[in-house]
Amino acid sequence: MFKAKHRLTENSFNRTRKLPFSVLLTYFLNLTKGSYQQELDNFFAVIQSNPAPTQVVTKSALTQARKHLSHTAFINLNHQVVNDYYTDHPALKTWKGFRLCAIDGSKLRLPNEPDIIETFGVHTGRESQKDCSLALASVYYDVLNHIPASILFMPQNETVQQPIWNPLCPTIYPCLIEATMHSGYIVCIRQKNSPFVCEPNQ
Structure with a gap:
């Protein structure tokens, strides 16, 4: 339901890829400080429990996946967190x-x-x-x-x-x-x- 509401087309994130909706959203919720590729390698090293960072997803693939994600996903998540707090x-x-x-x-x-x-x-x-x-x-x-x-x-x-x-x-x-x-x-x-x-x- 959340994914369907916050993707840009009905076909977005339907296929099994290395950057599915939940993984892409989790990546962008991190405070990234380094280059895209370095941050991607470190991110996947953590979620896949790899001993050392390796290239799993390219920054080009990240750019393409990002085009399918609506900004409203972050607005909705923020409202949920704030409302739960209050x-x-x-x-x-x-x-x-x-x-x-x-x-x-x-x-x-x-x-x-x-x-x-x-x-x-x-x-x-x-x-x-x-x-x-x-x-x-x-x-x-x-x-x-x-x-x-x-x-x-x-x-x-x-x-x-x-x-x-x-x-x-x-x-x-x-x-x-x-x-x-x-x-x-x-x-x-x-x-x-x-x-x-x-x-x-x-």
């Missing part, structure tokens, strides 16, 4: 019964791919830089429990015209949100899943 954690830190959260964003330079350019557009770089696509990555962060509860990517020039909690906030716990207009956000406060304040922060 549901089961016995010692949640709150501020007067509210979850205290902050939202901020950073600009990210994106790869030069046709689908990315279509969605995010092209922005003129500096004199020493090529034109590129830029995204605004907005992070919704629980500042008392140190949890990055949600992340939203949007075109860099797209100002948030609706309360940012609508696409970002998990809904299972009352929350107080603080945001700043310099990043294109709207300040809003929610109690019992209903907004009662929503105004720009001048």
Whole structure:
């Protein structure tokens, strides 16, 4: 069910390969620091209990397999982890019964791919830089429990015209949100899943 929901076509990951859906997803959940090939060799050495890293999958095969995996798989997994934490954690830190959260964003330079350019557009770089696509990555962060509860990517020039909690906030716990207009956000406060304040922060 999870695989069917988060693959890009009905035929993706149907054949038996060295990078099936579960293995590919597990690989990308690791914090990779080295080159693709080195990380792949080390990864398969661990999961196959090999004494020394050997080449099992090439970085080209990884690139091809990645094209069949939807980014929504990682969004779904993150929501599950966050929701389980808020549901089961016995010692949640709150501020007067509210979850205290902050939202901020950073600009990210994106790869030069046709689908990315279509969605995010092209922005003129500096004199020493090529034109590129830029995204605004907005992070919704629980500042008392140190949890990055949600992340939203949007075109860099797209100002948030609706309360940012609508696409970002998990809904299972009352929350107080603080945001700043310099990043294109709207300040809003929610109690019992209903907004009662929503105004720009001048």
